[in-house]
Amino acid sequence: MDTAGVCSELTRLVALSPPKLADINADIRDVCAMTVGLAPLPAETTGGAVDPMVSEFAEQFSIDVTGISNAQRAAIVDLLGSEVFTVATLIYIADFVPRVHAGLRSLGVDVPLQPAGWDHDSQPADFVMNVFLPAVGRMRSVDPVTSEIVRLRGARQHNCRLCQSLRDSGALEAGGCESVYDEIDHYEQSDLxxxxxxxxxxxxxxxxxxxxxxxxxxxxxxxxxxxIELTLDVMRNGYNKVAVALGADGARVADGTEQYRLGDDGQPIYG
Known part of the structure; x- marks a missing residue:
């Protein structure tokens, strides 16, 4: 994916605006960005009456997703019902696109985020999981060991149990190993x-x-x-915040680790 592709995919994320959730979308875009000191994404509406519970959930998602309590999680599920996963994905977009935008600007890449129109039809989770994340997964500029070290750092910072249990086969084949990965948590004092x-x-x-x-x-x-790829990798890996926020990040193995690799389509292949 080239820079033009990055612009296109990020702008398409910003354009996602489910009509029934327009006020919530506007609210969480303000909350997430302001929580980390960044400019909020443009929104279709200026916001309306939104339950404070949604704002508080989005704020904690941005500050530190590991701080979301079981009580907070249960309450948001009870409030939003079948829309909870969609709203969590919209929070992910509101939280991460401003971060990526700031990172790209620090690299000298200025991505315009104002969409030409609003997308009322695409399902946010479907678009993120089946369009955006695979597009980033297809990028191959960064060597696999570095990509895996970056992924594991994010997994540990967000305390995603599933992500911490996974190991990229390509990275292992390229020289990655547990003795290297053990250095990640104290990397400043390490031999990395x-x-x-x-x-x-x-x-x-x-x-x-x-x-x-x-x-x-x-x-x-x-x-x-x-x-650019590393910046987008952080966002791709950061989708684990949705699983952590909703308590759906359990590992599939009881002990040890599970191997996977990214296919040519950018989707993970397990086993």
Missing amino acids: SARHKAALRYVDALIWTPAQVSGEELRQHFSLDEA
Whole structure:
């Protein structure tokens, strides 16, 4: 995916606006961005009466998704019913697109986010899972070990049990191993390469302090195409926040790890 493709996919995410959820969508776009000190995404409406529970859920999603309590989770499911997964996906878009936008701008890539029109028909979760995430998964500029180190950092920061239990087969074949992955949690004091440390610092900035993200160090070790891919990888991996928020992130293995690889279509293949 080239820069034009990045612009197209991100703008299509911004355009997603289910009519029944327009006020909620506007509210969570304001809440998520302001929580991390970024400009909110444009919204179709200026917002209306939204249950404070939705705003609080979105705020905690952005601050630290691991802080969502079982009581908060149960209450949002009870409030939204069958719409809860759609709303969680809209929160993910409201939370992550501003982060990616800030990261890309720090790399010198300015992506316009104002859509030409609003998409009332696409189902947000379907579009994210079957269009956006695979498009990022098809990118192959970054070497598989670095991609896996970046993925595991996000998995641990968001405490996604499923993601932490997975291992990319391509990365293992390229030299990734548990002794390398064990260094991720204390990477600043580790023997990881300067390249990997730069990537992890950038990941941490996007996750915790996106308003201060800088691409300067990253560009000392990565090409522009690689840096763009890493930025989008953080968002792709960050879809685990939806599963964590809803308590649906359980691992499929009781012990050890499960291998997978990304197919040519960008979708994961397990086993």
